[in-house]
Amino acid sequence: MPRKLRSIPGAAAALALAVITVTLPIVSVPAAAQESVEKAIEQYRQDLQGGNPAELWEARGEEIWNTPRGPKHASFKSCDLGLGPGIVKGAYAQLPRYFPDAGRVLDLESRLVWCMVNQQGLTHAEATKVTFGKGSRKRSDLEALTAYVVAQSDGTKMNVSLADPHVRDMYEIGEKMFFYRAGTHDFACATCHGSDGKRIRLQDLPNLTKKADAQRAYTSWPAYRVSQGEVRTFQWRLHDCLRQQRFPDLIYGSDASIALTTYLAARANGAAYAGPGMKR
Amino acid sequence: MPDPMKIRANLVGDSTEVKVLMSHEMDTGLAKDSSGKVIPAWFIQKVTVLHNDQQVLYAQWGTAVSKNPFMSFKFKGGAKGDKVTITWVDNHNETRTDSAVVG
Numbered sequence: 001m002p003r004k005l006r007s008i009p010g011a012a013a014a015l016a017l018a019v020i021t022v023t024l025p026i027v028s029v030p031a032a033a034q035e036s037v038e039k040a041i042e043q044y045r046q047d048l049q050g051g052n053p054a055e056l057w058e059a060r061g062e063e064i065w066n067t068p069r070g071p072k073h074a075s076f077k078s079c080d081l082g083l084g085p086g087i088v089k090g091a092y093a094q095l096p097r098y099f100p101d102a103g104r105v106l107d108l109e110s111r112l113v114w115c116m117v118n119q120q121g122l123t124h125a126e127a128t129k130v131t132f133g134k135g136s137r138k139r140s141d142l143e144a145l146t147a148y149v150v151a152q153s154d155g156t157k158m159n160v161s162l163a164d165p166h167v168r169d170m171y172e173i174g175e176k177m178f179f180y181r182a183g184t185h186d187f188a189c190a191t192c193h194g195s196d197g198k199r200i201r202l203q204d205l206p207n208l209t210k211k212a213d214a215q216r217a218y219t220s221w222p223a224y225r226v227s228q229g230e231v232r233t234f235q236w237r238l239h240d241c242l243r244q245q246r247f248p249d250l251i252y253g254s255d256a257s258i259a260l261t262t263y264l265a266a267r268a269n270g271a272a273y274a275g276p277g278m279k280r
Numbered sequence: 281m282p283d284p285m286k287i288r289a290n291l292v293g294d295s296t297e298v299k300v301l302m303s304h305e306m307d308t309g310l311a312k313d314s315s316g317k318v319i320p321a322w323f324i325q326k327v328t329v330l331h332n333d334q335q336v337l338y339a340q341w342g343t344a345v346s347k348n349p350f351m352s353f354k355f356k357g358g359a360k361g362d363k364v365t366i367t368w369v370d371n372h373n374e375t376r377t378d379s380a381v382v383g
Contacts, residue, residue, distance in 0.1 A: 051350035055286045056303045136305050229347035 054147050054224040054276035057231040061148025064141050070120030079115035092153035093273050096262045098166040105170045107261045109235045110253035112145050131252045132236050146222055146233045153273045160266040174263025187245040215271035218264050223277035287380035289364045296358030296382055300351050300366055308343040330365040358382050
């Protein structure tokens with residue numbers, strides 16, 4: 001055997017070696033390696049306890065919340081998230097909800113936009129100019145505000161009421177959307193999030209048809225996304241899920257996005273909200 | 281003006297545990313933007329930590345440190361009410377100083 005190897009020209013030998021090294025991991029990745037990666041990621045999260053950079057967004061969000069802005073020179077202190085003007089504590093755990101002044105069911109982000117437009121006098125285009133930020137050169141006020149507001153619900157039990165018929169409708173539409181297969185790949189949310197043990201690359205995907213998974217998933221968003229160095233909101237999460245399904249662009253604050261959010265938020269009822277989280 | 285740091289300083293046994301989050305891009309100078317242009321290196325180079333007036337940590341950083349860095353360390357001594365002051369300087373000579381009280 002060694003003699004034969006020597007007769008192969010260098011490049012071919014290298015190629016043969018390369019093939020071996022490439023194929024090996026594929027054959028031997030199974031459960032054990034997968035588990036150790038998960039453990040390593042879990043360890044990494046624990047090491048970063050108290051070091052979630054989302055806190056930097058919270059601080060910026062709080063400042064924006066308290067600063068008068070727009071043509072009407074109004075701050076968010078007059079913005080009612082459902083518990084009264086300017087009340088932030090625990091508000092996120094009860095959203096989405098129906099707002100009679102807006103005549104719509106709104107989630108947190110769309111409610112923030114509503115306040116910017118109707119109380120601060122910004123146009124809708126101005127308010128949603130940067131929905132998803134990119135570095136310090138293109139920062140999103142909405143992401144900062146969201147981080148600030150959700151942090152004030154940390155530890156609060158999720159309690160999205162479906163008593164209002166408007167919210168109930170949204171919940172049911174959201175549920176339909178979750179299981180609705182469409183697009184070039186004939187995907188539904190449920191294709192990836194409807195059974196146990198699914199993953200994308202190394203990311204375990206929660207089975208959102210199970211109460212415990214649905215609770216854990218919803219209560220850990222919005223979150224600081226380490227790989228992007230940004231706080232990402234639930235609107236972003238849905239937008240990117242639909243992008244991965246090759247669906248049309250989900251419009252920020254659209255009824256479709258709010259319906260899905262309502263469904264997923266209500267499914268998390270009873271669990272303590274624990275955000276902003278931290279994701280890979 | 282760079283964003284403020286988030287500093288926590290707590291007494292743990294006979295030492296003070298300091299945890300700090302800094303807001304910084306920490307561009308390595310290796311990445312390109314969407315138009316293909318190299319994003320120039322921009323990163324924190326020096327970090328100094330003072331306990332009251334005495335220096336307890338000095339670090340020289342490079343581009344291997346992540347965006348929005350988190351640093352955690354302990355030093356011996358310190359008492360409740362003491363002041364911990366942290367300063368960073370980046371390669372654009374921008375700087376930021378914040379402090380916290382040991383709790």
